[in-house]
Amino acid sequence: AQSVAQPEDQVNVAEGNPLTVKCTYSVSGNPYLFWYVQYPNRGLQFLLKYITGDNLVKGSYGFEAEFNKSQTSFHLKKPSALVSDSALYFCAVRDSDSSYKLIFGSGTRLLVRP
Amino acid sequence: GAVVSQHPSRVICKSGTSVKIECRSLDFQATTMFWYRQFPKKSLMLMATSNEGSKATYEQGVEKDKFLINHASLTLSTLTVTSAHPEDSSFYICSAPSTGDLYEQYFGPGTRLTVT
Numbered sequence: 252a253q254s255v256a257q258p259e260d261q262v263n264v265a266e267g268n269p270l271t272v273k274c275t276y277s278v279s280g281n282p283y284l285f286w287y288v289q290y291p292n293r294g295l296q297f298l299l300k301y302i303t304g305d306n307l308v309k310g311s312y313g314f315e316a317e318f319n320k321s322q323t324s325f326h327l328k329k330p331s332a333l334v335s336d337s338a339l340y341f342c343a344v345r346d347s348d349s350s351y352k353l354i355f356g357s358g359t360r361l362l363v364r365p
Numbered sequence: 366g367a368v369v370s371q372h373p374s375r376v377i378c379k380s381g382t383s384v385k386i387e388c389r390s391l392d393f394q395a396t397t398m399f400w401y402r403q404f405p406k407k408s409l410m411l412m413a414t415s416n417e418g419s420k421a422t423y424e425q426g427v428e429k430d431k432f433l434i435n436h437a438s439l440t441l442s443t444l445t446v447t448s449a450h451p452e453d454s455s456f457y458i459c460s461a462p463s464t465g466d467l468y469e470q471y472f473g474p475g476t477r478l479t480v481t
Binding site: 283285287292293294295296297300302341345351352353354355357358 | 397408414462468469
């Protein structure tokens, strides 16, 4: 069965510092991986995805993620955090049995302090 | 870009009553939509897959008679919480797959349900 793990409930970082939000996955076939962000009382917004190709994926708002097959990880990164990046971040993997069904991690709250 | 809307954004209802939540794809057609429930402190749980013109597919542990889903058109899916109880209070989010990029989904803004 497909699964996604986000080991950190919360990540704290100072504004201007680099940030990393961790995600590991378990899939039976080729992984299709996604990152979404959620602001308070809002739906999820797409940040980026990895389907195939270059292991470093660039997405919205300056975020990027690195696909690492040997470590089964897909960590989200940003070189310089902004206070406005504070939000809830979800990693997701596409279910191999469904063209569209997503399986989400438990989420990581990112807090960027001024 | 594609937009998915939900209505209402917030609803308060009394215990024992039913409440309907609408999910609309505003500028594209969606033969499939997904309904999620988000529990406090974030966990997002897929409840069911809504299929236009046919019955919804429910995830294990989700009561189909309690959470009625109707996907009557290519742009509208509804979730009705029947005989609501306080434990049904939650944030409900719908999503629809993109017609352009098969790997992307568009999420609605969510509906906050409070059952008193």
